[in-house]
Amino acid sequence: xxxxxxxxxxxxxxxxxxxxxxxxxxxxxxxxxxxxxxxxxxxxxxxxxxxxxxxxxxxxxxxxxxxxxxxxxxxxxxxxxxxxxxxxxxxxxxxxxxxxxxxxxxxxxxxxxxxxxxxxxxxxxxxxxxxxxxxxxxxxxxxxxxxxxxxxxxxxxxxxxxxxxxxxxx
Numbered sequence: 001x002x003x004x005x006x007x008x009x010x011x012x013x014x015x016x017x018x019x020x021x022x023x024x025x026x027x028x029x030x031x032x033x034x035x036x037x038x039x040x041x042x043x044x045x046x047x048x049x050x051x052x053x054x055x056x057x058x059x060x061x062x063x064x065x066x067x068x069x070x071x072x073x074x075x076x077x078x079x080x081x082x083x084x085x086x087x088x089x090x091x092x093x094x095x096x097x098x099x100x101x102x103x104x105x106x107x108x109x110x111x112x113x114x115x116x117x118x119x120x121x122x123x124x125x126x127x128x129x130x131x132x133x134x135x136x137x138x139x140x141x142x143x144x145x146x147x148x149x150x151x152x153x154x155x156x157x158x159x160x161x162x163x164x165x166x167x168x169x170x
Contacts (some may be wrong), residue, residue: 069123132159
């Protein structure tokens, strides 16, 4: 018994200029799509006052975490300083967070931790505990579509554990 192989071939014919896209047309469409995405991303990722307040609080929280970790690791008390006049948090010689002019600060801490010059000290001990501090960062909304509102974020440094946490402020 013989096997026969049968092949079916279809003939396709694409007339010139009727089907498909040219390379130029594809490039034009891709360019338009990229421009639309660029416009959307600039509005989606726009920085506003809420982000500014929260971002500053997170930056200060990072310094506080580092000071606490160094106090535990070295066994030597570490200090984070807040210069109220310059609106700057500092730790060590090279870590500094400057608070922008449009962001207000309200600090709650022990009276003995405030120097005569107005600098506030946050101390971390070798066991991880701290002198404790609450800092409220606030900002007025400058969006013309909404009435002015105060946006607040609180950084709380627990005196017993020394752990900093960001708490929404009402």
